[in-house]
Amino acid sequence: MKLHSRAVHVGDRKRDANGNGGVVGVTTPIHTASSFIHNDIADLDRVFAKEIPGASYSRYGNPTNAALEELVADLESGAGALACCSGMAALQMALNVALIDRRRVVLAAKLLYGATLSMLTKVFEASGVEVVWADFDDVSEVETAIADERPGAILMETIANPLLRVPAMDRIAAMAQKAGIPLIVDNTFATPIMVRPLELGASIVVHSLTKYLSGHGDVLGGIIVTNAEYLEPMRDLSRIIGPILGPFESYLAMRGVKTFPLRMERQCANAREIAAWLATHPNVDRVHFPGDPAHPDAENIARLFPKDLYGAMVAFEIKGVGREEMFALMNRLKMVVPATSLGDVHSMVLYPVMASHRDLSPKHRARLGIHDNLLRLSVGIEAAADIIADLDQALRA
Numbered sequence: 001m002k003l004h005s006r007a008v009h010v011g012d013r014k015r016d017a018n019g020n021g022g023v024v025g026v027t028t029p030i031h032t033a034s035s036f037i038h039n040d041i042a043d044l045d046r047v048f049a050k051e052i053p054g055a056s057y058s059r060y061g062n063p064t065n066a067a068l069e070e071l072v073a074d075l076e077s078g079a080g081a082l083a084c085c086s087g088m089a090a091l092q093m094a095l096n097v098a099l100i101d102r103r104r105v106v107l108a109a110k111l112l113y114g115a116t117l118s119m120l121t122k123v124f125e126a127s128g129v130e131v132v133w134a135d136f137d138d139v140s141e142v143e144t145a146i147a148d149e150r151p152g153a154i155l156m157e158t159i160a161n162p163l164l165r166v167p168a169m170d171r172i173a174a175m176a177q178k179a180g181i182p183l184i185v186d187n188t189f190a191t192p193i194m195v196r197p198l199e200l201g202a203s204i205v206v207h208s209l210t211k212y213l214s215g216h217g218d219v220l221g222g223i224i225v226t227n228a229e230y231l232e233p234m235r236d237l238s239r240i241i242g243p244i245l246g247p248f249e250s251y252l253a254m255r256g257v258k259t260f261p262l263r264m265e266r267q268c269a270n271a272r273e274i275a276a277w278l279a280t281h282p283n284v285d286r287v288h289f290p291g292d293p294a295h296p297d298a299e300n301i302a303r304l305f306p307k308d309l310y311g312a313m314v315a316f317e318i319k320g321v322g323r324e325e326m327f328a329l330m331n332r333l334k335m336v337v338p339a340t341s342l343g344d345v346h347s348m349v350l351y352p353v354m355a356s357h358r359d360l361s362p363k364h365r366a367r368l369g370i371h372d373n374l375l376r377l378s379v380g381i382e383a384a385a386d387i388i389a390d391l392d393q394a395l396r397a
């Protein structure tokens with residue numbers, strides 16, 4: 001089945017061992033129970049021994065979560081998944097799993113989600129893990145770092161926040177595989193409709209479920225999808241640490257995933273139109289968008305993404321504005337929501353200097369090219385003409 005069909009069907013209509021009186025819900029219910037019984041205590045014993053699949057205690061696994069995990073693992077071509085209570089919890093788990101019995105050195109991309117940068121320095125470096133930074137837009141720099149530092153894990157984003165750079169993930173995955181080092185890819189911005197990193201040789205994929213996969217601005221969650229090698233280590237670690245998503249959120253997330261391919265296609269099409277319009281706007285200095293033929297990573301983009309799907313994030317720099325004018329501009333928006341997230345059905349703008357990259361020093365931001373006039377737009381499913389009209393009135397005032 002194609003991705004659009006699998007998104008709608010996978011994970012639902014499980015007939016469990018206890019039969020449910022022969023009735024099976026068409027969609028997966030919210031299982032709120034913290035523990036589960038079996039027909040025979042010997043079955044529970046076998047579940048604990050991992051000889052048969054099944055639920056025992058919700059920290060170990062919950063049927064609502066299991067349905068969502070099966071669905072996202074399928075869409076990402078993984079062996080299995082773990083739904084976590086946030087994208088950050090998922091990233092922390094992914095790094096912990098990758099570093100089990102490996103050198104405590106992480107090779108990380110310099111351009112990453114703000115909280116991911118903070119987590120690497122404030123949690124991992126602080127607990128003795130060495131973090132080596134490289135410019136992932138330069139494959140030879142990554143290659144040298146792998147050879148010189150022999151990292152235990154490598155961490156990157158498919159589309160790097162917030163300037164929307166697209167590193168050569170396929171080449172980096174091949175290098176990681178050859179060196180026997182797990183590559184963790186945060187695929188939140190691209191989603192499996194654009195690229196499936198595990199198919200290219202990555203070992204672990206992480207999503208903030210909060211974004212495109214759920215898509216309606218009403219769930220906070222994350223998910224880790226792994227290849228066969230890391231699945232059991234991940235489950236074992238999760239049983240001890242318990243970073244899992246609650247069943248209510250799992251239910252909402254799964255409801256969202258069913259329509260994510262449709263939403264994403266619409267959002268990508270809107271983003272192409274809006275990016276092209278912004279590029280001609282007299283008050284806009286520069287547009288960062290992966291669909292731009294003049295994008296610095298155009299070759300990688302052509303190799304990695306299907307035609308016309310370039311993501312639905314657009315970053316742009318506004319002529320001659322500072323913090324204050326930026327605040328005024330965001331206050332003028334009537335439909336586009338000035339909120340701290342992305343990937344929802346509604347369009348949103350975020351000011352990286354104030355929000356996602358606030359914790360970085362001004363110097364660090366400047367080095368990354370994140371200036372005070374940069375605005376990040378997450379394009380929603382509304383009519384493109386309405387998004388354009390709203391941005392235009394806010395830009396011109």
Ligand SMILES: *Cc1c(COP(=O)(O)O)cnc(C)c1O
Pocket residue numbers: 086087088089113115116157161186188189207208209210211220221222342
């Ligand atoms: C939002 C986001 C995260 C963090 O996810 P939460 O669900 O907010 O914890 C991590 N990476 C990227 C790329 C994100 O956009």
